[in-house]
Amino acid sequence: MRYISTRGAAPSLDFEAVTLAGLASDGGLYVPETWPRFAKGAISAMNGLSYVETAVRVCSPFVGGALSDAELRTLFTAAYGNFDHAAVTPLVQLDQRHWLLELFHGPTLAFKDVAMQSLGLLFQTFLGRSDRHITVIGATSGDTGSAAINALARRDRVEVFMLHPQGRVSEVQRRQMTTVIAPNVHNIAIEGNFDDAQRLVKAMFNDTDFASRFALSAVNSINWARLMLQIVYYFYAAVRLGAPDRPVSFSVPTGNFGDVYAGYAARQMGLPIDRLIVATNENDILHRALGTGDYSVGTVTATASPSMDIQVSSNFERLLFDLAGRDGSANAASMRGFEATGGVVIPAGQRAGAALAFDTARVDSAEMAAAMRWAQDHSGQHIDPHTAIALAAAQRSSCDSPVVTLATAHPAKFQDAVVAATGVRPELPARLKGLMTGEERFTVLPADLGKIEAFIAERARPAFAVAAE
Numbered sequence: 348m349r350y351i352s353t354r355g356a357a358p359s360l361d362f363e364a365v366t367l368a369g370l371a372s373d374g375g376l377y378v379p380e381t382w383p384r385f386a387k388g389a390i391s392a393m394n395g396l397s398y399v400e401t402a403v404r405v406c407s408p409f410v411g412g413a414l415s416d417a418e419l420r421t422l423f424t425a426a427y428g429n430f431d432h433a434a435v436t437p438l439v440q441l442d443q444r445h446w447l448l449e450l451f452h453g454p455t456l457a458f459k460d461v462a463m464q465s466l467g468l469l470f471q472t473f474l475g476r477s478d479r480h481i482t483v484i485g486a487t488s489g490d491t492g493s494a495a496i497n498a499l500a501r502r503d504r505v506e507v508f509m510l511h512p513q514g515r516v517s518e519v520q521r522r523q524m525t526t527v528i529a530p531n532v533h534n535i536a537i538e539g540n541f542d543d544a545q546r547l548v549k550a551m552f553n554d555t556d557f558a559s560r561f562a563l564s565a566v567n568s569i570n571w572a573r574l575m576l577q578i579v580y581y582f583y584a585a586v587r588l589g590a591p592d593r594p595v596s597f598s599v600p601t602g603n604f605g606d607v608y609a610g611y612a613a614r615q616m617g618l619p620i621d622r623l624i625v626a627t628n629e630n631d632i633l634h635r636a637l638g639t640g641d642y643s644v645g646t647v648t649a650t651a652s653p654s655m656d657i658q659v660s661s662n663f664e665r666l667l668f669d670l671a672g673r674d675g676s677a678n679a680a681s682m683r684g685f686e687a688t689g690g691v692v693i694p695a696g697q698r699a700g701a702a703l704a705f706d707t708a709r710v711d712s713a714e715m716a717a718a719m720r721w722a723q724d725h726s727g728q729h730i731d732p733h734t735a736i737a738l739a740a741a742q743r744s745s746c747d748s749p750v751v752t753l754a755t756a757h758p759a760k761f762q763d764a765v766v767a768a769t770g771v772r773p774e775l776p777a778r779l780k781g782l783m784t785g786e787e788r789f790t791v792l793p794a795d796l797g798k799i800e801a802f803i804a805e806r807a808r809p810a811f812a813v814a815a816e
């Protein structure tokens with residue numbers, strides 16, 4: 348399998364190279380050259396498989412010769428061995444039509460662990476083979492950062508610099524990052540919002556001297572491997588609910604468009620997904636873009652679902668590339684226009700293409716709180732604010748198929764919002780005992796590229812240092 352850039356001008360890469368890369372050198376994102384297709388029989392054959400075996404089947408065509416199925420099996424067994432549920436991503440039925448797919452049974456209590464625990468092992472495997480090291484730079488609205496730090500702390504070939512927006516993540520999220528005192532972990536609280544952090548990360552990748560000097564690599568969903576690893580749970584859930592004979596819909600709380608894009612990828616691979624519901628909070632650019640074509644950046648509004656307080660969603664570019672017929676130069680021109688002016692119009696033809704798979708819903712804070720109460724009163728489930736946004740969207744949907752809401756975080760990560768909506772304070776699981784009292788370490792910096800690069804340059808190992816050792 349080869350990977351090509353959404354902007355058409357970067358060299359194509361194999362799986363190992365794409366895993367270690369961040370942005371493509373032309374500023375685009377890597378996508379598979381073609382979508383592998385699973386025939387009905389191949390999907391039926393996943394019935395009854397464990398999560399690990401499902402992951403081997405789904406990922407194998409993307410990985411190509413980079414790892415054998417036996418190596419993948421060993422890697423996934425290690426990655427998912429420390430999840431606190433035997434099913435890794437269990438399904439919970441809420442009523443006749445609605446299900447929750449619990450993605451928060453990993454070490455940091457959010458769906459990011461599902462990909463990140465494996466990504467950490469992929470880095471270790473590939474870097475060990477060629478005796479290299481990388482500098483991971485990431486932007487987080489809370490969950491990617493904690494999952495990446497958990498997966499990468501104390502790994503000797505990786506230096507991690509994680510940018511979070513100061514004061515705009517929950518206390519549990521912040522502490523999950525800042526209490527990890529490890530020599531290779533550097534937390535930076537930037538004076539700005541998540542979009543500022545993500546813009547700075549992309550600017551560092553686009554600074555080609557800096558990127559090659561420090562062998563920059565990504566853990567955000569700009570990294571293709573992250574998305575590949577998230578496709579797995581769509582197959583795992585749909586097969587358990589009757590796929591390929593019964594179509595299933597998914598409602599996905601959406602910020603950076605990574606999780607729902609993984610669902611789109613599963614659909615492109617032949618999984619019978621009826622509707623993919625893009626559920627946003629008040630930061631509704633994706634709802635507007637897919638509904639009316641108005642893909643224009645507004646002001647980031649701080650909400651009770653902070654991990655979705657995003658305007659510029661990286662992975663939307665991957666969808667637009669497909670909708671525009673995979674024309675890299677046309678897509679590059681359109682994305683440059685968006686970056687320069689803060690808005691483009693999505694043509695009606697492309698919106699019609701998207702509407703074959705996607706519905707959208709904008710859910711405000713009152714509806715989110717009502718969904719939390721409904722889950723509690725109706726089935727005794729406590730859900731986090733992000734999951735509640737998607738559950739509210741699922742309840743609005745008129746599709747005929749069973750609807751699976753992705754439960755992307757444990758409610759204890761967002762205790763204040765859950766208490767405000769339901770009056771109940773969800774307990775942190777025992778494995779996080781001590782989190783709220785541990786020493787914190789982070790550096791506050793302005794959202795200024797020069798200052799952030801200088802901070803990193805003082806602490807990262809230049810790429811050539813290893814070659815010289």
Ligand SMILES: Cc1ncc(COP(=O)(O)O)c(C=O)c1O
Nearest residue numbers: 490602603604605606654733755
């Ligand atoms: C808890 C939670 N839910 C939903 C999202 C949105 O996911 P995505 O950015 O992949 O759209 C995030 C952030 O990524 C998150 O942390």
Ligand SMILES: N[C@@H](CCOP(=O)(O)O)C(=O)O
Nearest residue numbers: 487488489490491567568654
């Ligand atoms: N909500 C995310 C934002 C980054 O998303 P990613 O999937 O691109 O890493 C977070 O929790 O940091």
